[in-house]
Amino acid sequence: MLDKTFDPQAAESRWYDEWEDSGAFQPKDDPDAKTFCIVIPPPNVTGSLHIGHALNNTLQDSLVRYQRMLGKRVLWQPGTDHAGIATQMVVERQLAAEGNISRRDMGREAFIERVWKWKGQSGGSILRQLRRLGASCDWSRERFTLDEGLSAAVLKVFVELHEQGLIYRDKRLVNWDPHFQTAISDLEVENKEIDGHFWHFAYPLADGSTYEFPIAHDEDGKPTEWETRDYILVATTRPETMLGDTGVAVHPDDERYKDLVGKKVRLPIADVEIPIVTDEHADPEQGAGAVKITPAHDFNDFMVGQRAGLASINLFDPEARFLSEATAEADDKGLARIPEDFRGLDRFEARKKIVARMDELGCLKAVEDKKIMQPFGDRSGVVVEPYLTDQWFVDAETLAKPAIEAVETGKTKFVPKNWEKTYFEWMRNIEPWCISRQLWWGHRIPAWYDENGNIFVAETEAAAQAQAKEKHGKDVALTQDEDVLDTWFSSALWPFSTLGWPEETDELKAFYPTTVLITAFDIIFFWVARMMMQGIHFMDGEIPFHDVFIHRLVVDANGQKMSKSKGNVTDPLDIVDRYGADALRFALVSGAAQNANIRVSEDRFESARNFTTKLWNAARFGQMNGFAPDPDFNPADAKQAVNRWIIGESIKAGREVARNLENYRFNDAANTAYRFAWNVYCDWFLELAKPILNGEDEAAIAETRAAGAWALDQILRILHPFMPFVTEELWNKTAGEAGRGTLLISADWPDFGDDLIDEAAAADLNWLIDLVTEIRSVRAGLNVPPAATAPLIFVGADQAAQDRAKRLSEPLRRLARVTELEFADAAPEKSVQAVVGGSTFALRLEDLVDLDAERARLAKELEKWDAEITRFEKKLGNEKFVANAPEAVVAGEREKLAEAQAQKDKLEAAQARLDG
RNA sequence: GGGCGCGUAGCUCAGUGGGAGAGCACUACGUUGACAUCGUAGGGGUCGCUGGUUCAAUCCCAGCCGCGCCCA
Numbered sequence: 001m002l003d004k005t006f007d008p009q010a011a012e013s014r015w016y017d018e019w020e021d022s023g024a025f026q027p028k029d030d031p032d033a034k035t036f037c038i039v040i041p042p043p044n045v046t047g048s049l050h051i052g053h054a055l056n057n058t059l060q061d062s063l064v065r066y067q068r069m070l071g072k073r074v075l076w077q078p079g080t081d082h083a084g085i086a087t088q089m090v091v092e093r094q095l096a097a098e099g100n101i102s103r104r105d106m107g108r109e110a111f112i113e114r115v116w117k118w119k120g121q122s123g124g125s126i127l128r129q130l131r132r133l134g135a136s137c138d139w140s141r142e143r144f145t146l147d148e149g150l151s152a153a154v155l156k157v158f159v160e161l162h163e164q165g166l167i168y169r170d171k172r173l174v175n176w177d178p179h180f181q182t183a184i185s186d187l188e189v190e191n192k193e194i195d196g197h198f199w200h201f202a203y204p205l206a207d208g209s210t211y212e213f214p215i216a217h218d219e220d221g222k223p224t225e226w227e228t229r230d231y232i233l234v235a236t237t238r239p240e241t242m243l244g245d246t247g248v249a250v251h252p253d254d255e256r257y258k259d260l261v262g263k264k265v266r267l268p269i270a271d272v273e274i275p276i277v278t279d280e281h282a283d284p285e286q287g288a289g290a291v292k293i294t295p296a297h298d299f300n301d302f303m304v305g306q307r308a309g310l311a312s313i314n315l316f317d318p319e320a321r322f323l324s325e326a327t328a329e330a331d332d333k334g335l336a337r338i339p340e341d342f343r344g345l346d347r348f349e350a351r352k353k354i355v356a357r358m359d360e361l362g363c364l365k366a367v368e369d370k371k372i373m374q375p376f377g378d379r380s381g382v383v384v385e386p387y388l389t390d391q392w393f394v395d396a397e398t399l400a401k402p403a404i405e406a407v408e409t410g411k412t413k414f415v416p417k418n419w420e421k422t423y424f425e426w427m428r429n430i431e432p433w434c435i436s437r438q439l440w441w442g443h444r445i446p447a448w449y450d451e452n453g454n455i456f457v458a459e460t461e462a463a464a465q466a467q468a469k470e471k472h473g474k475d476v477a478l479t480q481d482e483d484v485l486d487t488w489f490s491s492a493l494w495p496f497s498t499l500g501w502p503e504e505t506d507e508l509k510a511f512y513p514t515t516v517l518i519t520a521f522d523i524i525f526f527w528v529a530r531m532m533m534q535g536i537h538f539m540d541g542e543i544p545f546h547d548v549f550i551h552r553l554v555v556d557a558n559g560q561k562m563s564k565s566k567g568n569v570t571d572p573l574d575i576v577d578r579y580g581a582d583a584l585r586f587a588l589v590s591g592a593a594q595n596a597n598i599r600v601s602e603d604r605f606e607s608a609r610n611f612t613t614k615l616w617n618a619a620r621f622g623q624m625n626g627f628a629p630d631p632d633f634n635p636a637d638a639k640q641a642v643n644r645w646i647i648g649e650s651i652k653a654g655r656e657v658a659r660n661l662e663n664y665r666f667n668d669a670a671n672t673a674y675r676f677a678w679n680v681y682c683d684w685f686l687e688l689a690k691p692i693l694n695g696e697d698e699a700a701i702a703e704t705r706a707a708g709a710w711a712l713d714q715i716l717r718i719l720h721p722f723m724p725f726v727t728e729e730l731w732n733k734t735a736g737e738a739g740r741g742t743l744l745i746s747a748d749w750p751d752f753g754d755d756l757i758d759e760a761a762a763a764d765l766n767w768l769i770d771l772v773t774e775i776r777s778v779r780a781g782l783n784v785p786p787a788a789t790a791p792l793i794f795v796g797a798d799q800a801a802q803d804r805a806k807r808l809s810e811p812l813r814r815l816a817r818v819t820e821l822e823f824a825d826a827a828p829e830k831s832v833q834a835v836v837g838g839s840t841f842a843l844r845l846e847d848l849v850d851l852d853a854e855r856a857r858l859a860k861e862l863e864k865w866d867a868e869i870t871r872f873e874k875k876l877g878n879e880k881f882v883a884n885a886p887e888a889v890v891a892g893e894r895e896k897l898a899e900a901q902a903q904k905d906k907l908e909a910a911q912a913r914l915d916g
Numbered sequence: 917g918g919g920c921g922c923g924u925a926g927c928u929c930a931g932u933g934g935g936a937g938a939g940c941a942c943u944a945c946g947u948u949g950a951c952a953u954c955g956u957a958g959g960g961g962u963c964g965c966u967g968g969u970u971c972a973a974u975c976c977c978a979g980c981c982g983c984g985c986c987c988a
Binding site for chain 1: 918919920921922927928929930934935938939940941944945946948949950951953954955956957958970971972984985986987988
């Protein structure tokens with residue numbers, strides 16, 4: 001006998017191990033079976049499971065389990081990425097905490113060894129946590145982006161792209177993280193609005209000349225007042241960069257400065273002359289319309305500088321301090337502009353001193369408060385600095401073209417489709433991708449330099465040496481590039497590198513292109529776009545996945561994004577501990593509507609947990625009543641209407657769940673299964689089965705036991721993708737003597753023909769359900785004591801109705817608390833009447849009836865139907881409607897009107913009868 | 917500023933060119949019952965606002981208002 005409630009704790013680890021030991025997580029060994037493949041979005045090796053992972057992986061697991069039950073050869077490929085910055089950060093912090101030497105003192109090799117040691121001990125704990133969710137990944141194939149095979153793939157890709165001219169080295173402005181002292185990509189920069197200032201500086205004209213500048217305007221915008229100026233006013237949010245200015249730009253159409261273009265201003269403090277140029281970038285509306293140009297420290301200015309031929313002068317060292325000495329990287333021009341007492345100052349300190357000095361010089365004209373967008377490193381949290389350095393770049397624009405086309409032509413589909421726009425928007429405006437990082441943890445760039453700075457790119461040092469020898473005619477000393485690649489560079493290869501590429505493995509042939517990628521929208525740029533580019537490029541134009549399903553975020557009960565600082569984080573493992581993994585999964589999946597964030601709250605987890613209990617108790621009831629799977633039971637041979645009905649309903653529910661899953665409508669799939677299990681099987685079937693089970697018809701009892709068990713089996717199957725543990729537990733505990741022969745995880749998805757759907761039985765049962773519901777409603781409306789019973793009289797029922805009533809008399813009597821069924825031409829005295837489907841029935845409740853309450857009830861009913869009738873009549877009275885609407889619609893309305901009319905007539909008759 | 921999305925019951929969300937739905941919450945009643953982690957019944961909505969298209973609009977179109985996210 002089943003316990004009173006399900007104990008998730010005990011069941012979860014037991015079944016997870018059984019599943020894994022059974023080999024169910026691995027693709028089945030059947031080369032003829034259709035394949036289904038998902039690669040996991042690899043979590044950071046440093047990561048720990050948060051609710052977003054829980055959602056993402058539950059969705060994947062639900063699909064994977066469903067597809068497995070369909071009999072496909074299913075691979076869910078798991079693994080982690082090495083998370084360059086994050087991992088290095090973790091280990092450096094550890095070193096610091098232990099009071100150990102820094103990584104630089106330690107040296108590259110020793111440091112990397114240390115990181116590997118950390119990875120071995122505590123890396124990838126997130127994958128262990130995924131198991132607690134029930135994730136049925138093929139762990140035997142677990143991969144890590146720094147694995148040998150994946151690293152070989154990275155080298156090959158780098159070298160080939162370089163040969164094709166799609167990877168190149170260039171000196172460009174990059175986003176520089178002064179904390180980690182590395183370049184980062186645009187996507188790793190978080191722009192935040194902060195309170196800043198707008199400083200207005202006067203740069204004096206170099207030749208000492210003056211001009212008239214308008215300071216007041218009339219309604220038409222014509223100047224009415226002027227002042228004489230011997231300077232040009234520029235405004236900046238970053239005063240410390242002024243020493244690097246190499247020009248001042250005004251808009252080409254700006255009349256105010258027309259005569260100044262081509263002249264020079266004297267840059268205060270630095271005391272150098274810089275030209276006044278024109279550029280569209282200058283906004284006449286902003287400040288006084290002139291803008292200082294610092295090509296080495298601002299992305300817009302860099303482009304202006306290129307257009308106007310202005311020099312780029314770097315002021316900072318890698319820690320974002322003013323230069324204090326000449327370096328190989330920064331030329332001396334920057335240093336020369338920095339006064340002695342400013343050298344070596346941190347950028348924020350430098351800002352204060354520059355402003356103060358400008359004030360002393362009389363060049364600070366105004367300071368405004370201003371909201372400004374400031375870039376922060378998403379890992380370090382420090383202000384990111386645009387910085388001019390030599391880096392490696394991918395020509396993303398070229399690689400993006402076929403990746404855009406693949407989505408345009410529908411080879412790869414986004415679900416929901418709207419995300420295509422986001423993808424296109426980014427891909428069509430893509431910038432060169434900076435892939436080098438000044439870190440140690442990662443794939444070291446396979447480029448070597450000779451002492452003249454010639455570059456040799458090759459998969460191995462030996463090959464690079466050979467290239468060098470060919471060039472120089474002799475062996476020369478080479479040094480390898482110190483930098484590593486962006487982690488996303490290797491993640492971009494994930495869909496094929498994990499399958500063994502560049503080897504031509506069986507897995508690659510079988511599973512590439514993968515079926516679907518499931519991820520959150522914030523990762524479309526980072527990862528989806530890059531996988532598309534690399535996959536198509538290296539897999540002979542073949543896309544990495546057919547579908548991309550984008551799910552929304554998990555947010556708290558108030559719709560707020562979860563964050564540690566807000567303290568509104570839900571820990572998925574805490575939920576698993578308290579409610580069970582199935583409840584967590586079900587709450588997430590059933591809330592995963594497309595285009596809506598998934599709100600989670602204690603209520604939802606509770607309600608999902610209650611559902612597992614309900615399911616459990618339904619099975620328990622079955623067990624107590626002798627339900628057991630019967631190998632000889634043929635659903636087609638069922639005789640009882642109730643059984644024929646529940647068999648048909650099971651099949652319909654299974655099909656609907658499947659259809660929803662195929663369309664990534666996870667919430668609809670889960671809720672369909674929920675409603676079938678609870679509101680159909682438990683609420684009606686089991687209730688309807690009770691009179692049969694308590695009766696004396698042995699054949700009917702045996703059939704109902706078998707059919708009830710059969711339908712429960714279908715419920716377990718269709719719920720398994722969402723709630724694997726409780727369904728597996730029940731599958732095994734309800735196995736009966738015959739046993740199951742297979743775990744539920746490996747069982748078949750329900751697949752039955754239409755011949756098992758008996759519409760006549762469905763009509764019977766729907767009639768019964770309507771009737772019972774109406775009787776209950778009438779009784780409740782009249783405050784009839786629940787325990788009271790009464791005879792039910794069918795008024796003026798035809799033969800078919802009488803037959804049906806007799807056929808279903810047992811369940812009707814039990815569910816509606818009816819003592820006996822009678823047939824009559826008119827409702828008897830002291831009875832309550834109601835109309836269902838155009839037929840009148842009466843309950844002879846004798847003195848239990850409050851006649852006034854009954855009058856009120858009937859009047860209210862009538863009112864409702866009158867309103868309906870008015871609406872239909874109005875519609876049908878509209879000639880244009882009758883003329884223009886499709887015939888079927890008009891006929892439908894006529895039918896509805898007739899039904900409503902019949903209902904009303906019967907109710908009026910009932911009313912008349914009541915008043916005698 | 918550009919893009920995307922949302923606005924339907926107290927809350928969270930489905931939904932469809934032709935009779936407004938679910939879950940939760942709420943109210944009343946209920947322990948013969950597998951289940952009180954439950955059952956039965958009930959109340960509750962001018963489908964954001966304003967126009968347009970249409971015989972017919974919550975749904976399609978335009979504008980507006982409000983909210984959220986992404987990008988600049």
